[in-house]
Amino acid sequence: MSRPRTRGPAVLRAVVLGIGALAFLFPFYYMIIGSLQREPDQTVAGAFPHPGNLTFANYVTIDSRIDLLRSVINSGIFTAGVIIGTVVFGTLAGYALAVLQWRGRGAVFALALLVQVVPFQLLIIPLYVLIARSYGLADNYLGMILPFAISSTAVIIFRQYFLQLPQAMFEAARIDGASELQLLTKIALPLVRPALVTVVLVTFIGPWNEFLWPFLITKRADLQPLAVSLANYLTNVANSTANPFGALLAGAVVLVVPVVVLFVVFQRQFVSSDLSSGVKG
Template sequence: MKTRGTRAPAVLRGVVLGIGALAFLFPFYYMVIGSLQREPDQSVAGAFPQPGNLTFENYVTIDARLDLVRSVINSGIFTGGVILCTVVFATLVGYALAVLQWRGRGAVFALAILVQVVPFQLLLIPLYVLIARSYGLADNYLGMILPFAISSTAVIIFRQYFLQLPQAIFEAARIDGASEIQLLTKIALPLVRPALVTVVLVTFIGPWNEFLWPFLITKRADLQPLAVSLANYLTNVANSTANPFGAVLAGAVVLVVPIAVLFVVFQRHFINTDVSSGVKG
């Protein structure tokens, strides 16, 4: 009786979690199924279409209209540039705030927290004037990347992880003649790999899904990332296709798949974030 009593809550918890998982995954399933339907069916029955109604024609259609491969490459360049700049600058600033001793670092950290409460939309006009008119970087990858080159969230993440590292490690390395760059690259970063992976994944989501800023800064279709290309397709040419609903869903699937794959591959790094275990080892 005691065994059954202890198993019942576990079974109930498993059932509830299973139902929640199905409810969470159903929109993604419906998106994939909708992207494969030749004849659109937006009713509930459309979630379970006939096999003869499934095809890849929608992917071919949207690729022909907006050059899907080129749009994905543009998104990759935009996102990769943002990730590279964010990791480099955030590690340097986070290390300076956590390890180095200098006057005013508390004020700088407070400013990094304060920046997070400022909506990005409030900065769009001055950023556009600065980057497009003053720097002349409209219709340019660098113009897309610059506003996202450093993230206060990434700075805070790295700072908190660096604070967990024993200061004795850095003092011993300094006595041995190591420079601060060597301390950062050879000692600090290897011990905070979970933070590095977390920052990369969190940073990836923003520029990969970003629409408003690339839409403002780019007018050339061959430079626009996938999110902007999909919006232009939906506005301009979707009504001229036989199945605009399926074509838009096909583009959405292409937009979502890289994010889903990254989280599936690196999800264990979100679980194993105990830096102290790496320090003790």
């Protein structure tokens, strides 16, 4: 007699979670449907259009105005450069803060935590003067990448993961003659794969969606990433198109899809692996 009572809360929980999932996914669905509509319909009924009103014309339209492929390539170069710099410098700094013993290690880690509370907007003016005026890297991929190449968040993540590794494992490898670089690349990194994936995912979202810094540092349209190109399209040429609403949603779909796909593919990697599996009993 108690089975129906125990099943009731589970069913209610499933219903509530299902409604929450639908509410969360509906904006993405509406964005995709809106990008495919030939005639814009911004009402609630527009979420369920007639199949005859669906077309890829909006993607063709926005591609003809902002060179969608070129903008995606620019975003990819910008994001890849930031990810490479973040992973390389993050692993080196995280390893030094977690494994190596040196004077001032605690102060450096405290400084990395302090950087977290400084808004990037406060640094834009001195960064622009330094990179554009002093280094002459305006309208340059390197000028876009440099301010984001080192991330204190990545340093903290790698440090916390490296601290979970047994120190005896590193001592044994040192006795065998392994260098610190070999310890990092052959022992530490394979055991903190979840940290690598987490840093890549978190880092990817930032530069891929970044607007303000690339907008300031690049004036050439052929170097601007997709977020900046979409903003320019909305400001300058959207009103001259037959369906600016649909074309803008088409660009938003192109901007969002890589992030969603990357997360879906690697979401399981967010779960920490069994670090003790690398140590023989």
